[in-house]
Amino acid sequence: MSNKIRVIVAGAGGRMGKEVVKLVLEDDALELAAAVDRSSHEQDAGRLAGLPDAGIIVSEDLESALASSAADVLVDFTTPQFAYINTALAIKYGVRPVIGTTGFTPEQISELDKQCQDQGIGGLIAPNFSIGAILLMKFAAQAAKYFPHLEIIEYHGDQKLDAPSGTAIKTAEIISEVRKELRQGNPEEEEIIEGSRGGYYNGFRIHSVRLPGVFAQEEVIFGGFGQSLKIRHDSYERAGYMPGVKLGIEKVMEYTGMIYGFDHFIE
Ligand code: NAD
Numbered sequence: 001m002s003n004k005i006r007v008i009v010a011g012a013g014g015r016m017g018k019e020v021v022k023l024v025l026e027d028d029a030l031e032l033a034a035a036v037d038r039s040s041h042e043q044d045a046g047r048l049a050g051l052p053d054a055g056i057i058v059s060e061d062l063e064s065a066l067a068s069s070a071a072d073v074l075v076d077f078t079t080p081q082f083a084y085i086n087t088a089l090a091i092k093y094g095v096r097p098v099i100g101t102t103g104f105t106p107e108q109i110s111e112l113d114k115q116c117q118d119q120g121i122g123g124l125i126a127p128n129f130s131i132g133a134i135l136l137m138k139f140a141a142q143a144a145k146y147f148p149h150l151e152i153i154e155y156h157g158d159q160k161l162d163a164p165s166g167t168a169i170k171t172a173e174i175i176s177e178v179r180k181e182l183r184q185g186n187p188e189e190e191e192i193i194e195g196s197r198g199g200y201y202n203g204f205r206i207h208s209v210r211l212p213g214v215f216a217q218e219e220v221i222f223g224g225f226g227q228s229l230k231i232r233h234d235s236y237e238r239a240g241y242m243p244g245v246k247l248g249i250e251k252v253m254e255y256t257g258m259i260y261g262f263d264h265f266i267e
């Protein structure tokens with residue numbers, strides 16, 4: 001009997017899902033139990049991810065995969081519309097969910113926590129699996145205690161719909177937990193061109209740069225008397241999220257209940 005962790009990947013044909021399939025197929029401690037996708041089914045999961053055939057055909061039906069593949073973990077990178085249903089279904093079959101899909105409400109998370117508790121299994125919902133981005137937030141919060149004057153600049157591709165990024169908002173929230181609200185800058189400051197000073201959050205500013213060719217970057221700049229400090233994280237490609245996904249798959253085997261946020265595993 002193998003002691004590999006058996007993983008179902010939902011969204012296996014998507015940009016993140018293909019990376020997860022690659023991770024699972026190339027990692028000796030993991031085994032691909034099934035692959036599910038709405039639009040890329042009937043293809044071999046390995047080939048779809050750019051690897052040799054894996055002998056696992058992508059199916060359309062998550063419930064059959066959960067019922068028949070003796071899986072330990074479901075990794076879901078689908079769409080906000082389906083992720084809640086997929087997570088609840090996995091829990092029903094005793095398969096631990098590791099969810100990268102964004103868009104869960106606090107009520108849904110607490111309902112899913114209850115379901116995990118009732119089943120006696122662990123679950124993880126992590127809107128950001130990048131270890132570097134989580135460390136940036138933690139370091140920035142630490143620095144803000146000593147440097148309360150700061151600005152956040154985030155950079156993404158020009159087709160991104162929302163601004164600022166979810167990661168920038170989360171960074172601002174974490175900083176605000178340790179920094180007393182302080183309105184920075186000159187109280188008489190005037191914007192000659194509207195928006196020049198960026199978005200206002202608890203007294204500091206967030207700037208969103210959108211350019212083709214950029215993947216995801218974030219910088220927090222702190223200013224003090226006669227010095228400045230910059231903390232910066234650069235993501236270059238989706239593979240950068242995979243060490244976090246791997247850690248999530250391992251950790252979810254060890255506890256009971258739903259954990260929200262990958263930062264819980266980064267001390
Ligand atoms: P994508 O559109 O490339 O892929 C989504 C895939 O899911 C598609 O192949 C689609 O056919 C499939 N799908 C949709 N509904 C399905 C269902 N009900 N069952 C099975 N498959 C289904 O999207 P993406 O860029 O891979 O992103 C997916 C999600 O991951 C988004 O919510 C995104 O915000 C999130 N994301 C999270 C992180 C993180 O670190 N947590 C990082 C990047 C993206």
